[in-house]
Amino acid sequence: MRVLKVNTQDIRFPTSKENLGTDAVHVDCDYSATYVTIETDDQNLTGIGLTFTIGKGNDLCCKSIEYFKEFIEGKKITDIEKDISLIWEKVTNHSQLRWVGPQKGVTHLAAAAFFNAIWDLISKYYKKPLWQYIIDLDTKDLIDKLSFTYLDDVLTKKEAEEIINENKKKLLENTSSLSTTIFPAYTTAVGWLGYSDEKMTKLAEENLKKGWTHFKMKVGQDIKRDIHRCQLIRSIIGKDKKLMVDSNQIWSVNETIEYISQLKQFDIMFYEEPTNPDDIIGFKKIKNAHPDVKLATGEMIQNKVMFKQFIENKSLDYCQIDSCRVASINEIIPVLLMASKHNIPVIPHAGGVGLCEYVQHLNLINKFIITNNDLSLSEYAESCSEHFENPAIIEKGGYVTPTEPGYSVRIKESSLKEFDFNNGSYWN
């Protein structure tokens, strides 16, 4: 079975109309997907992948993928599976294209979409959900499919193998838990920054009734308003539920240190992306100023080398890996392994198109064969789930284990036709 053709589509949903996804710096998000389909010579087998963007620039990701097609078109699926690590290096270290990266920005988001589609194709070829395909792989075989470049000072392949094998031993003792797991999640749906008090109150009350126990809200517009919003949400959810805040990089290091002092009274589980996502030393200064609080970051940490530094330097307390920011499983699993070695819990980022569908697989891979940490938690943000054929399912505040083959991001044909930014009925 061979790959015939790789196609891309620029899909954009007009979510800015409802203030969905709004935070301190992203004030008019049109939730979008760079949507990749890999056609094969079997009509019933198509690889599908995406990366998430918020509108303008989605076309640039589509364009970048044009340069990657040559690495898989015409190739056998089994050869692509065997050589996936090599293909990853060719794409992310392309001798000319790397000048406009390397391994960051538009080209890396594009690489994420491309490899997300390849992993979807391979796991569908074996008729398994992606998490199951990964767990069933022989450990050495899995390691050979990943990228460990530039990581050996913090994590060697041998250590990676040991971590996975140790976890697999425990897994064998408890195989029945695999398909019945409800993976705990927190909701981000109640507190987007553009929401009025009335809308936040209504959503917080509804989500509390649905059984949610962990709530995240946006802050960072103005500290008085932030305090008011924290008071409002705490008054609804009570003292025993968990509350997190996310200021989406808007504060300087010194502002963060000051504002955390004012927000501490609300018993915040973690402060997410308080300052610039590249500021490894700045995060550490914040932690030194407030040793009793926890920091979370990761959705804009652009590659595994940045994660390496954040993790080794203990500049973060919770690792919020993003399935579409770094370039897919090849890079994500090494980050999960570094987090495991340093006993840092992973709470994947999921506010965006397809991200909930992706993280449900990452959560299970991490829980079953990688992490040595007891904390199980993931984000859920119900973003555009109505457009998916098999959206992530939530029960009692947790993800239900996906059982369909693949990596779960097929968008409905009707939605593709309507919201294609070039030809769709909505945009024309």
Ligand SMILES: [Mg+2]
């Ligand atoms: Mg965030």
